[in-house]
Amino acid sequence: MKQPANWHKEPPAEPRGALDTAAGGGGGIGIGRDDPSGAAAPAALPAAPAGVIGADGLPRFGRYAGQVDGFDWRALAAPYARGALWRRFHHKRWHYVALATEQIFCAVAIVDVGWTSTAFAYAFDRADGDMLANFSQDGLPGRSASLAGHAGGASRFRTRRSSILIDSDGAGRHRLELRCDHVEIDAEFGPGSSPLLLAVGPIAKGSVHATQKSSGMPLTGQVRTWRDDYDLAGGVASFDYSNGLLARETAWRWASAHSLEMGFNLQAGYFGDNENALWLDGRIYPLGPAHFLYDVSDPLARWHIFTEDDLLELHFTPDGARREDKNLVVAASRYLQPIGTFTGWVRSGPEQPKRMVNQLVGVTEDHHSRW
Numbered sequence: 190m191k192q193p194a195n196w197h198k199e200p201p202a203e204p205r206g207a208l209d210t211a212a213g214g215g216g217g218i219g220i221g222r223d224d225p226s227g228a229a230a231p232a233a234l235p236a237a238p239a240g241v242i243g244a245d246g247l248p249r250f251g252r253y254a255g256q257v258d259g260f261d262w263r264a265l266a267a268p269y270a271r272g273a274l275w276r277r278f279h280h281k282r283w284h285y286v287a288l289a290t291e292q293i294f295c296a297v298a299i300v301d302v303g304w305t306s307t308a309f310a311y312a313f314d315r316a317d318g319d320m321l322a323n324f325s326q327d328g329l330p331g332r333s334a335s336l337a338g339h340a341g342g343a344s345r346f347r348t349r350r351s352s353i354l355i356d357s358d359g360a361g362r363h364r365l366e367l368r369c370d371h372v373e374i375d376a377e378f379g380p381g382s383s384p385l386l387l388a389v390g391p392i393a394k395g396s397v398h399a400t401q402k403s404s405g406m407p408l409t410g411q412v413r414t415w416r417d418d419y420d421l422a423g424g425v426a427s428f429d430y431s432n433g434l435l436a437r438e439t440a441w442r443w444a445s446a447h448s449l450e451m452g453f454n455l456q457a458g459y460f461g462d463n464e465n466a467l468w469l470d471g472r473i474y475p476l477g478p479a480h481f482l483y484d485v486s487d488p489l490a491r492w493h494i495f496t497e498d499d500l501l502e503l504h505f506t507p508d509g510a511r512r513e514d515k516n517l518v519v520a521a522s523r524y525l526q527p528i529g530t531f532t533g534w535v536r537s538g539p540e541q542p543k544r545m546v547n548q549l550v551g552v553t554e555d556h557h558s559r560w
Contacts, residue, residue, distance in 0.1 A: 231538040234473050237387045241399045246270070248397045252463065254384040254473050258339050260399055260432040269396045271434060278303050279395060281560065282336040282432045284344040284355050286365050287445065288376055289550045290424035292316060293412055294528050295374060296511070296552070297367055299334055299346045299353055302520075302560045306334030308346040308353055311511050312372050312414055313528050315550070318509045321414040322372035325513055326351055340385060340401035340430035355428070363406070363428065376410035378426035379403075383468045386454065390463035398433025402454045404468040405447030425449055435459065439558050442481040444494055444505065446531050446551020451544070453501065453535065455479040455494065467501065467535055469544065474537045476500055481553070488525055492553055503533035503546060505553055522558045529553075 237255030242248055246266025262276060271279070285298040297310040306328035312321040326348055328334050337344045343356040351369035361380025367373060383404035392398050408424040427447045441458030452468040457479050465476035477498030484490050492505040507527035515522045530550050534543040 231474055231541070234386075234475065237385075241387075241389050241397075248389055248391070248399075250389050250391065252466065252473075252475050253387040253389075255387060256340055256385050256401060257387060257399075258341070260339060262397065262434055265397065269391075271396055276303075276434060279434045279437070281435045281439075283429070284337060285429040285431075286355055286363075286376075287427050287447075287552065288365070288374070288378075288408060288410075288412070288421060288424060289426075289447075290408075290419070290421055293321075293419045293421075294550060294552075295372075295412055296526070297353060297355070297365060297374070299336060299344045299355065301334050301336045305330045306346070308334065308351075309511075309513070310353065310367055310369060310372060310374075312374075312412055312419075313509055313511075314416075315508065315528075319416075320509060320511070321416055322370070323511060324351065324369045324372065326369070336432075337430065339432075340403075340428070363426070365410075371415050373413040374410070376408060376412075376421055376426065378408045378410075379406040381406040382449065383452075383471050384473060386464065386466045386468075386473050388460075388464040388466075390460055392433060392435055392459060394436035394438075395459075396434035398431070398435060398460055398463075400429065400431040400433075400460075400464050402445075402464065402466065403428045404473075405449045405452045407449060427452065429454075435560075437559060439560065441554070441556055442479075443554040443556070444479070444481070444503075444531075444551065446549045448549060451535070451546070451549070455481075455496070455501075457481055462496075465496065467537065469535065469537050472537070474500070481555075483553075488527060488555070492527075494531075494553070499539060500537070501533070501535045503531045503535075505529055505531050505551075507553075520558075520560045522560070523556070525555045527553050 234254040237253040280303045283300040288295040294313045310324045335345045341357045346353040354366040357363045363379045365376040381404040386402040389399045405425040408426040410421040412419040439459045444455040462478040467474045477496045483492040489507045495502040507529035510527040513524045530548045
């Protein structure tokens with residue numbers, strides 16, 4: 190496909206992890222769950238291993254269905270092992286939660302980059318396109334943030350005027366409590382009807398990265414802003430827990446959207462296609478390399494997103510965006526996260542029928558960090 194000269198070029202893809210054994214479990218939107226053509230359904234992703242590192246010290250590269258209970262990179266063996274000082278500056282972790290209803294979209298993240306920490310939260314009114322709150326705060330090294338050791342743990346961020354808690358009861362139910370300028374959130378979500386995605390892969394100029402992504406989960410609670418209070422009942426939540434030893438320069442494009450029946454996660458950049466996945470009808474299916482086409486001079490214009498395996502093609506229409514650029518001399522970041530809706534189609538395999546996606550709320554992202 191020929192692109193206009195000013196359209197955004199994707200970052201180079203990083204090495205892929207071990208090949209998947211095939212496709213498997215997730216959540217969907219559309220018509221009919223059985224293939225009337227009789228085509229064989231794709232196989233399920235293998236169950237997640239007990240840990241992301243084997244007894245031999247080597248990472249268990251691949252895509253899996255399910256949760257693991259730890260990410261201890263100190264146990265890595267050559268050629269992936271790194272010294273304590275290197276890990277201190279390259280160990281990056283984040284815990285991100287998205288909340289979506291017909292009226293409001295919220296996103297909250299706690300980030301630990303090894304030598305410092307940060308957090309952000311925003312609340313976006315979908316009806317009028319207003320950013321009701323846009324909180325961002327850097328933390329004190331080693332004091333403000335505490336990141337969970339795995340996707341089922343508790344992550345916290347606290348300063349004198351703000352606090353964030355992302356927690357789980359260990360049985361698939363999660364909660365988010367946030368208190369900061371101009372917005373407060375009390376939310377409970379889960380369990381989902383689909384397993385978590387676990388993706389483990391190598392990182393060029395880094396070492397190893399792993400991520401756990403959820404499907405859409407039923408949501409209750411309340412968001413309180415300076416303008417109004419918003420009931421979250423009937424909405425959908427999802428989360429991203431990521432933990433890895435990354436390169437000093439890291440860039441990615443990302444897209445994520447979920448209903449209770451369908452969802453997808455797409456990334457192009459530092460992690461290749463390792464985490465690309467479709468949740469459909471209670472299963473997770475792996476997706477091929479993703480391409481993000483959009484006009485960098487006008488990121489609120491329509492985006493075109495597709496995968497090379499012909500299992501997904503979507504158009505994304507932004508309604509607004511959160512932007513933040515930081516330059517701390519020793520570190521810098523450029524961050525753009527449009528909020529909007531996806532329309533198009535997905536399918537679980539090349540012989541499976543296309544399932545239509547219509548106005549599914551979610552986000553895209555363009556992020557570059559020197560950290």
